[in-house]
Structure formats: structure tokens, C-alpha cells
Amino acid sequence: MKNLLNTISFPLDVRKLQPEQLPELARELRAFIIDIVATKEGHLGASLGVVELTIALHYLFNTPRDLLVWDVGHQAYGHKILTGRKDVFHTNRQLNGIAGFPNRSESEYDAFGVGHSSTSISATLGMAIASALKGEIKKQHIAVIGDASIASGMAFEALNHAGVSDANLLIILNDNAIGIDPSVGALKEYLTKVKTDKRLAVQNNIIKALNFDYSGPIDGHNFDELIAELTRLKSVKGPKFLHIITTKGKGLPQAEKDQVTYHAPGKFDKISGDVLPKAVSEFTKYQDVFGKTIVELAKQNDKIVGITPAMLTGSSLKLMLQEFPNRTFDVGIAEQHAVTLSAGMATQGLVPFCNVYSTFLQRAYDQIIHDVALQNLPVIFCLDRSGLVGQDGATHHGVFDIAYLRCIPNLIVFAPRNEIELRNILFTAQTGLKQPIAIRYPRGYGEIENWQLPFEEIEIGKGVCLKEGGNVAILSIGTIANSVSKALLKLDNSTESSHYDMRFIKPLDVKLLHTIFKNHKTILTVEDGTIKGGFGSGILEFASENNYSNTIKLLGVPDTFIEHGTVEELQEICGLDVQSIQEEIEGLLE
Incomplete structure (x- = not known):
């Protein structure tokens, strides 16, 4: 059989295919992604889950004239391969290679640079309003957002605005019930009910209540359904919302079963799908130093609580969740809420450890100042992934935290030299500190094998x-x-x-x-x-x-x-x- 993917360089080539050829292209595109990511590493599960959607969008819409924005961008590998980057896809996330996320400087098909979640609806709405002002009435504007990202405050702000606009905007909800960790919250529970009770989608629909033309949920792996509904929506005026159901990791059985691991599995066997064993280190990751230490402290101090915005696994706060589920809170992709929630807890005598990646704490800057530091509340910020983080690139480096925190009154800022220092500052912070503290530490392994020594208090402000x-x-x-x-x-x-x-x-x-x-x-x-x-x-x-x-x-x-x-x-x-x-x-x- 002719290899269809070999004939595809740009979306114009996709549009030359017959509808019955699209499933074969999807199979080949999945195999291509698996083949490259198996050896070069990267974000796997999200891109496998939207292969049919990616093909359908470029098949039906006139990209790049029609503007397509992928939220976060974990799922954009198929998009990159179909938009002129197939031959360089093997350089993905490598020095001087293509970026792991959509990047406006890389391709005209990347309508908006992404990497942090929940920005797609705002950006696409802005584009749609601009098109209307310029008289470009036939131009289409599409945002693809996941069920974890749409629960973020910024996404709700954009939905609230879009619902009262007459912008030519199509929001596609890619609902797979997982971000990096499983999605959480009332909206996730609502979306789960909609999948099983179609009457809920018709009669009691929160998206329709916001003035959107809602359709779905439909099978996001079924080309017939996708093509039919996207074709209809192209001619519908105003804000539209299409709810599709997909499986993260679709096409690789292990990735479908273990969606957390296969979000970014590292190297794996492309045939069996088994993750290849990594070199065993005698050292401990800094995130695990945090995770193990907070469990140890929580056993001694029942006022300790752990809070994270959708990073249970990445922060190793999942270790506390296993031991103290009632004192561990994953609030979803909601950094602002995580910070002010922690502040509220601190007013009532709890000891909140708010664990946020350095690059994501930027998203809650006002809350740090207004809700924590101004009131001098003893929230303990644990800034994982501080410093240079590697292949995720510019959107994820934690290099601004010192500068953006150093100017805030009342806030202590500490950077441990090693695992023992991290362990001891966590101990110190929960022993009655009367003001907030930010503790920044890097991604990756430390260099001390035996770091679990008896706790020692660190004198604040002492080098x-x-x-x-x-x-x-x-x-x-x-x-x-x-x-x-x-x-x-x-x-x-x-x-x-x-x-x-x-x-x-x-x-x-x-x-x-x-x-x-x-x-x-x-x-x-x-x-x-x-x-x-x-x-x-x-x-x-x-x-x-x-x-x-x-x-x-x-x-x-x-x-x-x-x-x-x-x-x-x-x-x-x-x-x-x-x-x-x-x-x-x-x-x-x-």
C-alpha cells in the first residue's frame, strides 16, 4: 500500500485526499509519532489522542489563513508533522531543533505560542475580534482545549467574554479526562456525566447557558462524525463549542492503560510500547526529597496540608496523598486559586505547603503579593523546577522566580545547596515561621546519597x-x-x-x-x-x-x-x- 504520509508535506496535500483515505493517514501518523518519540523522547499520549482531530481540522479548514490554536501544545506533534516539519521532527526539543510546543517564530501554521495552559480561548477570541474589525468575515478561528485546561480560571474568563460576543470562534473541547494527572473538580464530574447521559447535554448544559452553539459529545476518533460536525460548524455564525471524546495515548495499548506515565514516558520500545529502563541512580530527585520529607513532617505535625495545581506526580506530592488524602489538595490547573486557598488555610492556623513549578507560579503573581505577602501569612511556597529545566524550553525554564519574588515585602526567599538543606528548610518553615517563604529547587537529581539525616533548624537570613x-x-x-x-x-x-x-x-x-x-x-x-x-x-x-x-x-x-x-x-x-x-x-x- 502506498505510504500516504510520504506524500504529505503541508495541509494542502491532506486536502487532496479522499475521505476514505483519512483513517490510513491517521494510522501512519500515529506510527510516525511513536517511532520518533520512542528514541528522541517527548510528550506522547496527548498527541496520539488527537490524531484524527488534527487531520480533520487541516482537511476542512484553510490553515494557515484560518487560525488554529492548540492549548498548552502537548498535543501538537501531529500538527507539526502535517505543517512542513515532518523531515525535521526528529530534532524536536533538541538544541537548535524544533520546539516541543507551537511557536510563532517557527511556522506560520503556529498561530499562537503556547506552553502554559488555558490561554487558547482568550488568544483565539482576540484573533476573531481582530478579523471582524478588519472585515475578514470568512476567516475561521479554532481553539483546541483539554478538559483539564478548560477548568482554569483564565479559560472561564474567556468563555464568559466569548459568550456575549458575535465573534466567529470555534472552541473544541478535547475531553479525555486527564491532563498530566487525572482531571479533578466539579467540572470534570459534569463532563463525565454528559458522556453517559446525552439528555444532560441537551437540557442542562452549562456551555449552552453561556450562549454557545453547543454540539456533542461525539467520538473524536470517528472521522465520519468529526467531518460532518466540523463541516456544519463552519457555516454557523457566532461562538461555537464542539465537545469531543478521545483517549489519551490512542493507538499504543500501554499508553492507553497508563496515561500518566505515557504523558512523557522517556525512551520506550516502539514495538512493545514498554518503557525502557533508565540508568539507576544512587541519588534522589529533588522533587522526591520534598515529597518524602513532607510526609515525614506531616506525621509529626497534623496542621500540615499540601496543595498543588495539577502537579501531584511532578511535584511528588502524590506521596502525601497516599498517606494523608484528607490533607492533600490537587486543585487542578488553577495556580491563582492554589495560592489564595493556601492563604485562607494559613489564616486558620494550618501550615500550607503550596507546591508549584517555578514557571507556573508566575501565573499567580498578584495572589502572592495581595493575598499572602501583604497579609504576612505563613504560606510555604515550594518552587519545583527552578532554574534551567531542559528540553521543554523557554515556556518552562524557572529562571525568573528570584527576580519576581525578591522585590516582595515580607517574603523570605531561600535556595538550598543540596538535599540536606532542602530537607532542613522544609522542617524550619513548619516550626512556627511567622511570614511566608519561597523555597526554590531544581529539576533532577541531587548529589548526596544519604540525605535523610536528623532535622536541623536553619537560621533565617544566614549564609x-x-x-x-x-x-x-x-x-x-x-x-x-x-x-x-x-x-x-x-x-x-x-x-x-x-x-x-x-x-x-x-x-x-x-x-x-x-x-x-x-x-x-x-x-x-x-x-x-x-x-x-x-x-x-x-x-x-x-x-x-x-x-x-x-x-x-x-x-x-x-x-x-x-x-x-x-x-x-x-x-x-x-x-x-x-x-x-x-x-x-x-x-x-x-
Whole structure:
């Protein structure tokens, strides 16, 4: 049989096919995705689940003139393959390769850059309004959003606006009952009932109540149903809403059975589907240090509660859920709600550990300031995935947290050097701290095998000297201290340098800083966050306020968006790898 996918480079080629050929194209597209992701890694299950939808959309709509926006973008691999990137798809998420998410600079078919959830309806509505103002009345605007993303506040805000507009907008709800972890909440329960009780969809429909032309639910893997309904909706005016039911991981039995693992499974056998064993590490992931420690603390302190916005597995808060289900709360993709929920709990004497990826805490900035810090409530923010995170790229690097948190009054900001420090600051934070604290730690493994030592309280605002030396002082924050230590070991004249782990970005250890500035001519700051407004900026402010004239050099993430690649590759690009740090110190010593 002729390989259809070999004949497809762009959607125009898809439109030349006969309807009866589309199922074969779907089979080949799934096989192509599985074949590449099996060895190159990436997000698998979401893209497999929307293969038929992807083909149907490009078959019926005039993309890129008609605008198609994928929410988050985990599910856009098929879209990328059909829109001119098939031959380079093997470079997906690799340094200098194509991005793992839709990206406007990469293709005209990527109508909007995504990576964080729940933005698609707002963006597409904005496009539809723009088209109307420009008189482009035949232009179509389609947003594809999942059942986990649509429960977010931003999506509801957009639905509320779209329902009273006359914009030519089609929202497609891809309902598979799972995001990364299974979807949660009342809306998820409602959508589950709609699937089994079609009368509910007709008589008691919350989407129809918002003035949308609602249709569905239909089988998202059935081309006949998809083509028929999408064709009808093309001619319907105003806001429309199509509810489709899909299976995440469709076409790979293991991915259908274990949808959490196969969201992004790493390398796997493309024939059997079995995930390939990873090299066993004697070390522990930082997320598991958090997860195991909070369980240990929760056994001792019944006021501890854990909160996460849809990241139970990624944050390892699932360990607490297993032990204390009544004290563990997955609030869905709702970072703003997670923060203010935590604030409410804190007013009543609970000890909330709010675990949010660094890049996603950006979405709740007002709540941090207005609901937590302004009221000086002792919420404990645990910022997983801080620093450079690798192949997910610019949308996911946690490089802005130091800068955006450092300016907030009342908020303590701490970065542990290693697993023991993370363990001890978690202990310290729940022992009666009277103000909020943010604890930032990286993705990946630590470097200490036996980290589960007896707890020790950490003095707030106290840095430590790791090495004493001559005229150059290196000040580091967080786990980048380990790279500094390795760089110093490689120096021939390492005795000429001191190394301090400041630990606290806020409050700074002012007493220690005065000693450092008086005893060293040159100061080098090293951080894995943005250099603008970050830890180094705080050191410059200290020097200015105290009239110090020492030479100060800052190392950190440059003032640009860092794209995708391995953490090691990106550190080298930013000058934060061991070799680059060594060369920087040598230059200062000379």
C-alpha cells in the first residue's frame, strides 16, 4: 500500500485526499509519532489522542489563513508533522531543533505560542475580534482545549467574554479526562456525566447557558462524525463549542492503560510500547526529597496540608496523598486559586505547603503579593523546577522566580545547596515561621546519597562560608554552588578564592556581606536565574547602599529567552557550566 504520509508535506496535500483515505493517514501518523518519540523522547499520549482531530481540522479548514490554536501544545506533534516539519521532527526539543510546543517564530501554521495552559480561548477570541474589525468575515478561528485546561480560571474568563460576543470562534473541547494527572473538580464530574447521559447535554448544559452553539459529545476518533460536525460548524455564525471524546495515548495499548506515565514516558520500545529502563541512580530527585520529607513532617505535625495545581506526580506530592488524602489538595490547573486557598488555610492556623513549578507560579503573581505577602501569612511556597529545566524550553525554564519574588515585602526567599538543606528548610518553615517563604529547587537529581539525616533548624537570613581564600569571593545561591565548588577544585591557584553559599536571597546576610566586602577586592555572584533583577542585582544594591567600591561581576542567565536543549547544553550557553565558571574565576584572579 502506498505510504500516504510520504506524500504529505503541508495541509494542502491532506486536502487532496479522499475521505476514505483519512483513517490510513491517521494510522501512519500515529506510527510516525511513536517511532520518533520512542528514541528522541517527548510528550506522547496527548498527541496520539488527537490524531484524527488534527487531520480533520487541516482537511476542512484553510490553515494557515484560518487560525488554529492548540492549548498548552502537548498535543501538537501531529500538527507539526502535517505543517512542513515532518523531515525535521526528529530534532524536536533538541538544541537548535524544533520546539516541543507551537511557536510563532517557527511556522506560520503556529498561530499562537503556547506552553502554559488555558490561554487558547482568550488568544483565539482576540484573533476573531481582530478579523471582524478588519472585515475578514470568512476567516475561521479554532481553539483546541483539554478538559483539564478548560477548568482554569483564565479559560472561564474567556468563555464568559466569548459568550456575549458575535465573534466567529470555534472552541473544541478535547475531553479525555486527564491532563498530566487525572482531571479533578466539579467540572470534570459534569463532563463525565454528559458522556453517559446525552439528555444532560441537551437540557442542562452549562456551555449552552453561556450562549454557545453547543454540539456533542461525539467520538473524536470517528472521522465520519468529526467531518460532518466540523463541516456544519463552519457555516454557523457566532461562538461555537464542539465537545469531543478521545483517549489519551490512542493507538499504543500501554499508553492507553497508563496515561500518566505515557504523558512523557522517556525512551520506550516502539514495538512493545514498554518503557525502557533508565540508568539507576544512587541519588534522589529533588522533587522526591520534598515529597518524602513532607510526609515525614506531616506525621509529626497534623496542621500540615499540601496543595498543588495539577502537579501531584511532578511535584511528588502524590506521596502525601497516599498517606494523608484528607490533607492533600490537587486543585487542578488553577495556580491563582492554589495560592489564595493556601492563604485562607494559613489564616486558620494550618501550615500550607503550596507546591508549584517555578514557571507556573508566575501565573499567580498578584495572589502572592495581595493575598499572602501583604497579609504576612505563613504560606510555604515550594518552587519545583527552578532554574534551567531542559528540553521543554523557554515556556518552562524557572529562571525568573528570584527576580519576581525578591522585590516582595515580607517574603523570605531561600535556595538550598543540596538535599540536606532542602530537607532542613522544609522542617524550619513548619516550626512556627511567622511570614511566608519561597523555597526554590531544581529539576533532577541531587548529589548526596544519604540525605535523610536528623532535622536541623536553619537560621533565617544566614549564609555560610564553604571555602576561605584570597582576593576573590564567589557568592552563589542554590545548587549552582556545586558547580562553583567543582570549578574551584580545578584551579591551580584555588587558595586565592573564597566561596560563600548565601542561601537566602531575601533577607540577605548583611553581616556576612560586610565581612566579604571588607576582605575581598573582587566579588563574583553566580545564580541559575535571570541576571536582571536577580541575586547579583541584590548584591549590587547592597554595595551601593553601603558605598563599597569593590569590583563586582555577575554570572547568571542572560537577558534573553533561553530555548530548548539539555540542561548541560543550556548551562554552557549561559556560561554556567563548570568550565565556564572556572574560566571566569581565572580571569578575575589574573
